[in-house]
Amino acid sequence: MSIILGPNRYGKAETRLVRVVRDGGVHHIKDVNVGSSLSGDMEAVHLTGSNASVLPTDTQKNTAYAFARKHGIDQIEDFALLLARHYVGSQPAIHHARVEIEEYSWSRIPVSGDRGESGKQHSFVRDGAEVRTCVVHHDRDGRTTVVSGLTDLVVLNSTGSEFHGYIVDEYTTLQPTTDRILATAVSAQWRHTGDDSDFGPSYREVRTCLLEAFAETHSLSLQQTLYEMGKRVLNTRDEVCEIRFAMPNKHHFLVDLSPFGLDNDNEVFHAADRPYGLIEGTVLRADAPDAGFAWE
Structure with a gap:
């Protein structure tokens, strides 16, 4: 009986990331959940246990955090594209990247100027149950x-x-x-x-x-x-x-x-x-x- 390896991918699921941008007393918040999945030349790790082609899932988590600091997060689709292109472009063994992001919305809580807080906007309340999502795929063929x-x-x-x-x-x-x-x-x-x-x-x-x-x-x-x-x-x-x-x-x-x-x-x-x-x-x-x- 012949046995072969079928389609596979691996990655880091549900990296919770909150990015705060401080514009003086006015703060902006981005609250997201990032998942990445990579595939490519992964036969060896499955068949022999060799990790030579594996970008650790912990590295994927750290990349999301680092990119949030270096590039910021505006639209989640653009951030997902940035990550997916990085994984495929930087690692020869990775042929395909899938990045999925959920975004949780927050609204400002107004603060009364009567309490000496005028100009400070750093309090938020979570908006309802609705969640914004995106999924980006990118491969080495462009x-x-x-x-x-x-x-x-x-x-x-x-x-x-x-x-x-x-x-x-x-x-x-x-x-x-x-x-x-x-x-x-x-x-x-x-x-x-x-x-x-x-x-x-x-x-x-x-x-x-x-x-x-x-x-x-x-x-x-x-x-x-x-x-x-x-x-x-x-x-x-x-x-x-x-x-x-x-x-x-x-x-x-x-x-x-x-x-x-x-x-x-x-x-x-x-x-x-x-x-x-x-x-x-x-x-x-x-x-x-x-x-x-x-x-x-």
């Missing part, structure tokens, strides 16, 4: 892909959503409705046509497209809403060629208040956390370039 995204963007429409006309069999108990709450936590990843987008404004505009399409679509299904959100992004943002979604249906069930002598005209709901429907889908341009390794 191929590069950038995928931006977000997770846990929680949205809700209190009306303007229906669900009916579905398959009914002997196990179906769900009742059709023409007025329901539609809620989800959007996870979306969108692929750029190149690696030179202005990533900050692009992220903000894509996020706006997602929110506007969700709010403006009279939904007959969460699948329809997903498609309209993706279509809005592609019709609005030329730098995006493909977008992928995972959207759990956060069910809200009308509570039966009749045992208490009360009616319930779509006012009181039970918010169920599980089980939930999970809707996933991709919307892309018909002429989108091949995704290659973008989603790996």
